[in-house]
Structures are given as C-alpha cells and as structure tokens.
Amino acid sequence: MSERGRQAFADVMTIPAPDDPSPAASRMLEFVFADVWQRPALSRRDRRFVTLACVADADAEAPLRDHVYAALNSGDLTITEMQETVLHFAVYGGWPKASRFNSMVDEQWDRIHRERGGQVPAPPRLLPLDTSADPETRLAAGEQAFKDINCLEYAPPRDNPFHGAGILNFVFGEMWLRPGLGMRERRLITVACVAFQDAPYPILSHVYAALRSRDLSFDEMDELALHFAAHCGWPKASNLNQVISEQKQRVLAEWADEDAGP
Amino acid sequence: MSERGRQAFADVMTIPAPDDPSPAASRMLEFVFADVWQRPALSRRDRRFVTLACVADADAEAPLRDHVYAALNSGDLTITEMQETVLHFAVYGGWPKASRFNSMVDEQWDRIHRERGGQVPAPPRLLPLDTSADPETRLAAGEQAFKDINCLEYAPPRDNPFHGAGILNFVFGEMWLRPGLGMRERRLITVACVAFQDAPYPILSHVYAALRSRDLSFDEMDELALHFAAHCGWPKASNLNQVISEQKQRVLAEWADEDAGP
Amino acid sequence: MSERGRQAFADVMTIPAPDDPSPAASRMLEFVFADVWQRPALSRRDRRFVTLACVADADAEAPLRDHVYAALNSGDLTITEMQETVLHFAVYGGWPKASRFNSMVDEQWDRIHRERGGQVPAPPRLLPLDTSADPETRLAAGEQAFKDINCLEYAPPRDNPFHGAGILNFVFGEMWLRPGLGMRERRLITVACVAFQDAPYPILSHVYAALRSRDLSFDEMDELALHFAAHCGWPKASNLNQVISEQKQRVLAEWADEDAGP
Numbered sequence A, B, C: 001m002s003e004r005g006r007q008a009f010a011d012v013m014t015i016p017a018p019d020d021p022s023p024a025a026s027r028m029l030e031f032v033f034a035d036v037w038q039r040p041a042l043s044r045r046d047r048r049f050v051t052l053a054c055v056a057d058a059d060a061e062a063p064l065r066d067h068v069y070a071a072l073n074s075g076d077l078t079i080t081e082m083q084e085t086v087l088h089f090a091v092y093g094g095w096p097k098a099s100r101f102n103s104m105v106d107e108q109w110d111r112i113h114r115e116r117g118g119q120v121p122a123p124p125r126l127l128p129l130d131t132s133a134d135p136e137t138r139l140a141a142g143e144q145a146f147k148d149i150n151c152l153e154y155a156p157p158r159d160n161p162f163h164g165a166g167i168l169n170f171v172f173g174e175m176w177l178r179p180g181l182g183m184r185e186r187r188l189i190t191v192a193c194v195a196f197q198d199a200p201y202p203i204l205s206h207v208y209a210a211l212r213s214r215d216l217s218f219d220e221m222d223e224l225a226l227h228f229a230a231h232c233g234w235p236k237a238s239n240l241n242q243v244i245s246e247q248k249q250r251v252l253a254e255w256a257d258e259d260a261g262p
Helices: A003-013 A023-036 A044-058 A061-073 A079-093 A095-115 A135-150 A161-171 A183-197 A200-212 A218-232 A234-260 B003-013 B023-036 B044-058 B061-073 B079-093 B095-115 B135-150 B161-171 B183-197 B200-212 B218-232 B234-260 C003-013 C023-036 C044-058 C061-073 C079-093 C095-115 C135-150 C161-171 C183-197 C200-212 C218-232 C234-260
Strands: none
Touching: A003 A023, A003 A061, A023 A218, A023 C079, A023 C095, A023 C161, A044 A061, A044 A079, A044 A095, A044 A183, A044 A218, A044 C095, A061 A079, A061 A095, A061 C095, A079 A095, A079 A183, A079 B095, A079 B161, A095 B079, A095 B161, A095 B183, A095 B200, A135 A161, A135 A200, A161 B079, A161 B095, A183 A200, A183 A218, A183 A234, A183 B095, A200 A218, A200 A234, A200 B095, A218 A234, A218 C095, A218 C161, A234 C079, A234 C161, A234 C183, A234 C200, B003 B023, B003 B061, B023 B218, B023 C023, B023 C218, B023 C234, B044 B061, B044 B079, B044 B095, B044 B183, B044 B218, B044 C234, B061 B079, B061 B095, B061 C234, B079 B095, B079 B183, B135 B161, B135 B200, B183 B200, B183 B218, B183 B234, B200 B218, B200 B234, B218 B234, B218 C023, B218 C234, B234 C023, B234 C044, B234 C061, B234 C218, C003 C023, C003 C061, C023 C218, C044 C061, C044 C079, C044 C095, C044 C183, C044 C218, C061 C079, C061 C095, C079 C095, C079 C183, C135 C161, C135 C200, C183 C200, C183 C218, C183 C234, C200 C218, C200 C234, C218 C234
C-alpha cells in the first residue's frame, strides 16, 4: 500500500494500516481509504453514518467492530449519537442485525474507556419520553411527522397493522422524533439502509425526501452513492444512483413550479 | 417437470406449473415443490410463514407476489394473519422490505376479490390497542414478555435506546403481544428472519426459545431448516442447522435437570 | 445420506461428509452435492466461483471457511485466482463482506500449508499495475472497457462520483482489466453477485453481456441459475431465471439481425 493509503487508513480507522495485505486487498484498501473517504462533499463524520449502516448490514464482524471503534474513538460520534444510530438502523435494517450492532457498541465503548484508563459513565435515563403516551395523540403526531419527513401531503391508513401499529405509532410517531440525532444524520443512515434493503419504493421515497427537504444537497447525495458503492457493492449502488438521478429531476421540477408561483 | 412435480406446484401455488422451464429450472422446481413442500413435520400452512419471510427478504418481486397470492387464495392464511405477518416481518426483516410486502398484500387481496367477483371488506379498526399506553406499564410488560418469550430470567437494560425505546417498548411490549397471530406462527416467521439476517446471537436465542417453549418440536425445527434452505440457500441454512443441533442439546440438558428435580 | 451423496460431498469439499445429519439436512446435502454439483454444463471449477460469491455473501462463517478451503485444497483455484476473486467480489458484494472473505483466504491458505507441512510463500509484488496512472488515460480506458465488457455502445458520464471516480476509474478502468482471473471467471462471479444483490438493472445487464459476449453459453447460464438457487435460494434464483430467459431472446434476436447483414 502507498504511504498515502496508509495515512488515509490510519486517519479513518484510528489504528495503523495492516502490514502485508495481498496485492488485491492492498489495491482495495487504497481505493476505499485514499480515494473514496478523502473526497469532498461529505465530511468524515457524514461518512461514518453511511458506513455504520453498511457494515451493520454486511454481517462481517471485524469491519463492524473496527468502524464502531473508529467512529467513537475519533470523537466523530458521541455515544448518544451512536446509540440513536443503532435504534434508527434497527428499524430500517432489522432488529437481529441491530442487536449485534448494539452489543458491539457496548463492547467498543467499554474498550475505549479501558484503553484510556477511564470508567464507562452510566447511561442517561430513558423515561420520560418526549412523545405522547396517548395512542390517539401518538397516531396523530405520527401522521404529521410522516407527512413532514417524507415531504408528502398524505399519511397511510391507520387501520392496517403495518401502517397503524408500526409506521405511524412507532416509526414516525416516536423513533424519527427522538432527540440525540439530527435529521441530516437520520437521512444518511436511512438512505444507506433502504439502498441495501432493495425494496424499490422506499429507496425512491427516502432519496426524494432527503433532497426535497434540502437536508442533503444534490452533490452530497451523489457522494453518498459512491461511498455506498464501496461499502455495499456496485450493483445496489448502481440502482441507487439511477434513482438519485430521477429524483433530482423531480425535485428540480417541483422547485421550478414553486418559484413560478400560482 | 414430472406430473408429480406439476401437481405439487399447483397445490402449493394455486396456479398451474409453468409450461417450459429449462432443464435446470425444472430440476429446481421439482425439488422445491415435489420434495420439500410435500414432506411431513410441517404443514402446508406452517410452510407458508417460513416461505413468506424468505420471499419478503429476497427482493424478487414475482415470487413474493405469487406466494402472497397463494397463501391467501388457498385459505391457509386469513387477511388478518397475513397483515400481522407483515408487521412481525417488519421488525425482524426491516421496514423497507416490509413496506413492499405490505403493498403486495393489499394488491393481491384486491386481485383475489376481483377474480371472485367480490368486494374487499373494510379493515377492522386499529384502536384501542390491547397494550397499555402508559410508558412505565408498557416497559414493565415488555420486560415480562421479553423473559417469557425468550425463555430467559433477565431483561435487557431500559436506559439504552435500542433496548428501552425499541425492544422493550415496542417489540416485546406491543408487537409480540398483538392478537391475530399465534405464538407458533410468530416463531416460524422469526426463526426464518433471524436465519437470513445472519447475526449470530439472535439465531441462537430464537432457535433456543422456540424449542425450549415447545412451540416447535425438534422435528419441526429440523424441517424448518430444510424448507429455509430451499428458499434462502444452503449456506445460511447450514449455519441454522448447526445452531439447531447445538440448541437441542442445551434444551435436552435443561429438561433432564428439571426432571431430576432439586 | 446415500453413499453417492457421501462421495459427492467428499469430492467437492475435500473433507468427509458429516456423520449424522438430521433427515432434513441429509436430504438437502444429497440434493446440493449429489445432484447439483455433479451436473454437466458447468465444471467443478466453474461452480467454485459461483459458490464462493454465494457463501461470501451469505455470512455463515462455516460454509465460507469450508468452501475457501475446498477450492484451494482441491487445486481448482490458485491462490492468485482466489485473491482476485476476493477483489472482484469486493466490488460487487461490498467491501465489508470482502474483508472477511479476504481474512478467511489468508487463514485457510495458512492452514493448508500447515497441514502439508510447508511454508506459505511470500505474495507476489503488487506493482507495477498494468493500467495507467494518468487519470485521463485511465478514464478513457475505463470507458472503452465499460463498452467492451457490457457489450454496449455508450459509457456513463464522467462527472458523477459514482460513475466517474467509481465505475470508470476503478471498476472498469482497473479491476476488470487485472490479470490473474479470466473473463469467464469474472462473469461467473459477477452474475452470482448481481443476483444476490437484487438491483434489477445490473442483473439484466450482466446476464445480457455474459451471453452476448459468448463468455457463457445459454446452457451454462441456465446451469448457473440452478447452482445459484441451491446456494442463495429459490426466490432470487427464480428472478434470475426469468431475466435469463428474457435476455436469451434479446441476444438471439441480435444475432439473427447480424447474420441477416446489411
């Protein structure tokens, strides 16, 4: 690996680059760390959220461990942000993988404190929640949040278990509204998750909403597609890239309509 | 395909077998439908739950559509059971794939009523929920359900977003306790989901709990592994199969201890 | 398991078949090893590339370990071919899974030398690369390789991070052009990867290009679908099979047009 590659690896991972990778592995490390991670448009912190979603999905234990450690050890994410990332990931990536992600966070947080000779501080109390406990109020708040976050004028029907008990009551009625993680960060995690999950409509709707809300700029979204490609593979990224290019056109057309006025 | 293969396909899918598959495709259809689906230990209805989880994960639109249609059209699942299956799948397989699964259920339910010349009935009202709205009461109920369903003597800490806001508040505090789907059916869906999600501990814990609770017998669990293999591939099934064999030993040892008494 | 099944398992895996699988597991082993792996059209070596992609994706550690070992121990793949397979997989399956695959290759290569009482030889030097370091020359070569390998008359725009920095600069400007692995082998890996990644356009384009280039014959591609079905499950294979059948028609029509001439 080149000196530039070794430095880029150490900067991102907060540990030295491996000593003797095979030629093929060396080439890949060089591409991922010296080329992709060093590009503009997304900061190193931004790239953490995309990467964490990808490695939590990928099921390879070592990359998950190393990226959780690096994100916390670099100070790019606080432990609260990391824990909210796990919960957000649970919804979009599935609870089994999130369960492993959560254990890894506990383990690496403990490791960092041991390495620094400190004590792991006690977690903040969960209750009281910010969101209402009353089912009717939660559903109404979930409907409003669904519209706001998805940039849509309608919400799905309540009387369907997936939408009512799940999407409106929990996903938009509570999870997206939690403190501890900003909307921009939730967008980065969500777009990465829907891109590896592959269901077409969620990819379209979350790319659209991230651009339409201006939480992510066009250049940032393009950069997200490249970062995702390196971590989840080109086929899924190719699909994401196609959707991004279509949704940019849609958003531009909507903005032009608004500027033209009534 | 053999006549036996064609009949098996038609029995499961409620539509005729395809006319001219390639020899390789024909061999696979024969194995899946004439061999696997016709085996004892799990009923056709049981196999629906495993299969729906697998095809909802797999992202291939046609198999998802065909299996949703077949499960409803055969009468093996009611629409309520199917909708609860979607919500349960959302938790263990992730909401993006569940969103597509949910749309497919609506679409195929409509198709079945059109084919039969009937009207799609209005859905039952969602509220009031069976579970408490008070956050403290929900968390306490979630802790108890976590212990009961996982056959464990402890519950995870509340003051962690993933465990507190997610697992205790929603997954075990509400979702597993919902009416509309029995514990045995939830076990079949969950084991399939954790097996394709790959995170090691959830596979171990859900296989253990399904056997320990006697919701699934040893033979049923072995059969689940074969059915899963046909629908999610041999490598993941091989891992599941290994876990099953270890957890059987653990459960047998625990039962022997209990019989021995104090 | 039958004696034929046990021999087939030992031939493929280079270790003895397991002693007491459950009847269900036994049925699956019999199907995978005695039926699928023994079929004509694809050689055992060919099947290694498809299988390695499937197990590297599937995240079950034992099958990945066993297939890496078997591919090297049988002599079907050299270590150089295996390492290039890892890099090719990294691009189509994502870097985190490839990282684990890479570690497993090192580990099993070491194990094979220990078992044989030998020393692991030093890896060959990486540099010099065959491909140009000049960015403009690389992009131009990437555009040409993109057209040649995909059997298309156009290349995507340079001024998009995914396409410019990723696809043209790295994937087609370097990775596909590397020595150490033939075009046929790269096709086998790629089709397996896009089939489990599920993004619709890459499946279509890589099946098309593999057939159009005659790197894989129609019969070989059908056989690939069956082999993939056994290792990644019937639903994804069913989708692949549908795409194959459509792309065969497209390629046949194009060949007929060319034969008709101007």
